[in-house]
Amino acid sequence: MIPDLPANIDQIKGFLAADEAQALYEQALQASVTGPVLEIGSYCGKSTIYLGLACKRNNSTVFALDHHRGSEEHQQGEFFHDPELYDDGEGIMDSFREFRRNIHQAGLDDTVVPVVAGSEVAARHWQTPLAMVFIDGGHSLDAALSDYRCWMPHLMRGGILAIHDLFADAHAGGQAPYAVYRMAQASGLFENLEQVSSLGLLRRL
Numbered sequence: 001m002i003p004d005l006p007a008n009i010d011q012i013k014g015f016l017a018a019d020e021a022q023a024l025y026e027q028a029l030q031a032s033v034t035g036p037v038l039e040i041g042s043y044c045g046k047s048t049i050y051l052g053l054a055c056k057r058n059n060s061t062v063f064a065l066d067h068h069r070g071s072e073e074h075q076q077g078e079f080f081h082d083p084e085l086y087d088d089g090e091g092i093m094d095s096f097r098e099f100r101r102n103i104h105q106a107g108l109d110d111t112v113v114p115v116v117a118g119s120e121v122a123a124r125h126w127q128t129p130l131a132m133v134f135i136d137g138g139h140s141l142d143a144a145l146s147d148y149r150c151w152m153p154h155l156m157r158g159g160i161l162a163i164h165d166l167f168a169d170a171h172a173g174g175q176a177p178y179a180v181y182r183m184a185q186a187s188g189l190f191e192n193l194e195q196v197s198s199l200g201l202l203r204r205l
């Protein structure tokens with residue numbers, strides 16, 4: 001049971017199972033006592049709301065990083081393309097409008113700081129230590145590796161690294177997030193916590 005969860009949470013566009021959402025919330029509730037949370041890949045804000053509700057309870061902040069132009073699989077003609085998120089006038093994907101609406105309706109305008117930029121650009125001058133990093137951005141190997149390399153150095157000792165869309169079986173889904181998860185496990189920099197459905201959770205040593 002998560003307090004203040006919007007009644008329409010299941011209607012918000014996104015790809016997050018109920019058990020994963022619960023685990024994200026619980027990890028963020030603990031982590032955000034010591035610092036802010038960074039989410040990479042916010043899309044329409046579904047996972048941002050779970051992280052935000054946890055951070056709000058601790059007067060903490062979620063930095064919600066997304067260029068809002070969609071990942072490879074969201075583009076026109078691709079499997080996860082959603083015409084409602086396509087800006088016909090500009091001829092480009094735009095999930096930011098929908099994201100803002102959802103964050104506002106969830107009462108999280110004072111908790112969530114949208115960072116509308118690519119991951120590498122946003123990381124370039126970043127200096128704020130992070131209590132939790134949730135990687136759910138582009139699922140190409142290049143994008144997933146870059147997210148890990150850009151943001152892992154900013155994760156505090158004792159901070160949580162969460163990675164979404166882990167599929168050990170290539171038939172179930174893309175392998176890039178899983179490759180990054182295995183890399184983090186092999187680095188010796190993390191303690192393995194648990195995997196909840198396709199959500200992997202590690203703690204930085």
Ligand code: MG
Pocket residue numbers: 015136164165
């Ligand atoms: Mg995902």
